[in-house]
Amino acid sequence: DGGITQSPKYLFRKEGQNVTLSCEQNLNHDAMYWYRQDPGQGLRLIYYSQIVNDFQKGDIAEGYSVSREKKESFPLTVTSAQKNPTAFYLCASSIVGTGSYEQYFGPGTRLTVT
Amino acid sequence: GESVGLHLPTLSVQEGDNSIINCAYSNSASDYFIWYKQESGKGPQFIIDIRSNMDKRQGQRVTVLLNKTVKHLSLQIAATQPGDSAVYFCAEKGTASKLTFGTGTRLQVTL
Numbered sequence: 764d765g766g767i768t769q770s771p772k773y774l775f776r777k778e779g780q781n782v783t784l785s786c787e788q789n790l791n792h793d794a795m796y797w798y799r800q801d802p803g804q805g806l807r808l809i810y811y812s813q814i815v816n817d818f819q820k821g822d823i824a825e826g827y828s829v830s831r832e833k834k835e836s837f838p839l840t841v842t843s844a845q846k847n848p849t850a851f852y853l854c855a856s857s858i859v860g861t862g863s864y865e866q867y868f869g870p871g872t873r874l875t876v877t
Numbered sequence: 878g879e880s881v882g883l884h885l886p887t888l889s890v891q892e893g894d895n896s897i898i899n900c901a902y903s904n905s906a907s908d909y910f911i912w913y914k915q916e917s918g919k920g921p922q923f924i925i926d927i928r929s930n931m932d933k934r935q936g937q938r939v940t941v942l943l944n945k946t947v948k949h950l951s952l953q954i955a956a957t958q959p960g961d962s963a964v965y966f967c968a969e970k971g972t973a974s975k976l977t978f979g980t981g982t983r984l985q986v987t988l
Contacts, residue, residue, distance in 0.1 A: 805980040811974075821975075869920050870919055871919065
């Protein structure tokens with residue numbers, strides 16, 4: 764059963780703590796992405812990775828960090844430097860080099876920081 | 878820079894009617910566009926895509942129209958059903974494999 768999973772679905776943290784969101788895919792996709800979604804808004808790109816051990820900043824990378832040590836995994840750390848971390852976080856993956864740009868999304872993690 | 882926007886934030890449609898969701902884009906060099914559907918609390922799901930060498934593409938109950946002259950994209954849903962209620966996003970392909978998403982239109986289907 765192929766797909767992309769994110770865990771946990773809901774996450775609560777105190778201000779000042781770093782937190783890591785998990786994203787795993789078994790679709791054999793080369794590229795992976797992290798988006799942030801605020802209520803009533805679209806998706807904003809945080810980081811993306813097109814190949815293992817390489818990643819690039821998206822539009823709103825400040826206060827976030829990622830790693831891509833394995834093709835299947837792309838964890839996102841929300842650091843204490845992120846001023847407004849409460850949001851819905853979405854991970855996605857896509858094939859590279861086939862001419863298809865469809866991104867497959869996970870179910871999301873809702874992070875609440877108080 | 879690139880931007881993708883939508884004309885209407887909320888669209889209310891009666892069950893059985895056709896829905897039309899519009900999207901404007903600003904990058905005339907964009908060569909690929911995609912529509913997603915997002916239900917509350919879930920990740921976006923692919924609906925349909927279209928390349929810039931096409932004007933129209935049809936799927937099951939959905940049609941995407943692309944007007945490159947005015948940089949406009951629309952998603953038509955035929956015989957709208959309650960299960961179609963969701964937020965719909967258009968996106969355009971940017972550099973590398975990145976997609977730039979619009980802010981979304983909420984489709985409400987009334988009985």
